[in-house]
Amino acid sequence: MNAKFNPQTYFGVNHFADLTLQEFKNKYHINFRAPPQPQSISSNKLPYDIPESVDWRKKGAVTPIINQDQCGSSPYFAATTSIEGAWAIAGHPLEVLSVQQIIDCTSNYGNEGCNGGWMNESIAYAADFGLETNTSYPYTGADGSSCLGDAKKVVAKVKGVVNVPAIDDDVTAALAQVPLASAIYSFSSAFQFYKSGIYNDPACAGQQPEHGIGIVGYGQDAQGVKFYILKNWWTTSWGEEGYMRIIRNGENNCGLLTFVSSIARFIVLGIDFGGVPK
Numbered sequence: 001m002n003a004k005f006n007p008q009t010y011f012g013v014n015h016f017a018d019l020t021l022q023e024f025k026n027k028y029h030i031n032f033r034a035p036p037q038p039q040s041i042s043s044n045k046l047p048y049d050i051p052e053s054v055d056w057r058k059k060g061a062v063t064p065i066i067n068q069d070q071c072g073s074s075p076y077f078a079a080t081t082s083i084e085g086a087w088a089i090a091g092h093p094l095e096v097l098s099v100q101q102i103i104d105c106t107s108n109y110g111n112e113g114c115n116g117g118w119m120n121e122s123i124a125y126a127a128d129f130g131l132e133t134n135t136s137y138p139y140t141g142a143d144g145s146s147c148l149g150d151a152k153k154v155v156a157k158v159k160g161v162v163n164v165p166a167i168d169d170d171v172t173a174a175l176a177q178v179p180l181a182s183a184i185y186s187f188s189s190a191f192q193f194y195k196s197g198i199y200n201d202p203a204c205a206g207q208q209p210e211h212g213i214g215i216v217g218y219g220q221d222a223q224g225v226k227f228y229i230l231k232n233w234w235t236t237s238w239g240e241e242g243y244m245r246i247i248r249n250g251e252n253n254c255g256l257l258t259f260v261s262s263i264a265r266f267i268v269l270g271i272d273f274g275g276v277p278k
Contacts, residue, residue, distance in 0.1 A: 009194070054176050061216075063084050065232070065233065068234070074183075077214070078181035080131070082119075082214065082261065084156070085178050086263040092156070095155055097155075098136070100138060100140055101137045104149075106122060118212075119182070124161050126156070129149060159263070168257065171257055172218055174262055181262070182209075184209050184254045185208060196240050197245065198221065199245065200247040200253065205253070209256070215231075228245070
């Protein structure tokens, strides 16, 4: 695969090596369904005086990689990535928030536990009820029998969710303010065995996103190739210690820009950090 793929991307054996592509899909992917559409940010409200690169990992706004295991929880991890980042950037301690709480408690928001859901519903729940930490409500990688959320243990809350327009400049401008939640098409051997470099798979053009992902930065390499930094939930043995760099060329590669969600008001108010309560 390394020989016939683009020279910027490298592939290698990882913990998925014993799975066929179909087995990989059956265990780690969910059927796509379009999410409800919250308010969209108007492009003219986004700040464009932005740095050439941003890496929220280096700014203390990204938590460690957690393994989603065989649960369709990727959209919930994507949602908590944005919430965790917004909460930390607003001056609160960086916390690993409870994905299990979202799994167990958001059926009324349209989510279906380990059978999948979407980022928007998950952030909307966090706006209504807040989230506990993963320590107080730990991840099991399975559906719970009931919602065990405890309002007294909530540590983070946001004001709502908005969509970011599926335009490269808009997503970059929003990402300069806070990590984002998104989805990507990942049902391919190339994605399954990605090891390092800037991912650029022409075969996924036009494919529907079906895997939740966090967008935690952007930049360009020494050759001037622009990329986004994605956070995944497949352990640190996948990709670049659990992360992927994907080409950023305005072409919505693998559907990454199709369903980008952010914390409501946060990216509009800039330094006022209006997306989270003080």
